[in-house]
Amino acid sequence: MTHVSAQLRLLIPSDIDAVMAIETVAHSHPWKRQSMDDSLAGHHRCVGCVVNEELVGFYIASMGGGDAELLDIAIHPSQRGRGLADLLMGDLIQWAEKKAETVFLEVRISNHKAISVYQRHDFIEVGERPNYYPTANGKEHALIMARYLR
Numbered sequence: 001m002t003h004v005s006a007q008l009r010l011l012i013p014s015d016i017d018a019v020m021a022i023e024t025v026a027h028s029h030p031w032k033r034q035s036m037d038d039s040l041a042g043h044h045r046c047v048g049c050v051v052n053e054e055l056v057g058f059y060i061a062s063m064g065g066g067d068a069e070l071l072d073i074a075i076h077p078s079q080r081g082r083g084l085a086d087l088l089m090g091d092l093i094q095w096a097e098k099k100a101e102t103v104f105l106e107v108r109i110s111n112h113k114a115i116s117v118y119q120r121h122d123f124i125e126v127g128e129r130p131n132y133y134p135t136a137n138g139k140e141h142a143l144i145m146a147r148y149l150r
Helices: 013-026 033-043 084-096 112-120
Strands: 007-010 045-051 054-064 067-075 102-108 124-135 138-148
Touching: 007 084, 013 033, 013 045, 013 054, 013 067, 045 084, 054 084, 067 084, 084 102, 084 112, 102 112, 102 124, 112 138
Parallel strands: 067 102
Antiparallel strands: 007 045, 045 054, 054 067, 102 138, 124 138
C-alpha cells in the first residue's frame, strides 16, 4: 500500500458534482443525486478526502440513539490502495467516539477489500441481510459489521 499526503475536510453542498463523480465510478449502484444533496445539506456527517487539491474520496455517516452508522464510503478507483480509506475510517471512528457506543455499517458480502479495511479498524461481523444489495443478475447479501467503542 502506497500512502499519499491527503487532507480531510467537511463537504459542503457545492461539492455535489465531485462527490457524484466519485460515487458513480466507485459503486455499481450509486446513490441518487437527491439523496446525496440531502446528506450534503447537513443531514449527515460528510467528510471528503483531498489529494493535490482534488476530491478523491469521501464518507457519509449518521448518528442517533447512541449509535453511529457509516452510510457510504467511496474512493476514486485511481486512488485506491493508498491508505485513503484507512484515513477516512480513522476520522469516522474519532468522530463517533465522542457520542456513540457503537459504529455500524453494511457491506456487500463479495466486497473483500472493503471487509479487510473494516476488519483492520476492529469491525466485526454481527449479522447479515439476505438479498440486500442489487447486482446485475439479482441481489446479494450484506454483512452487518460493528465496532464497539465502549
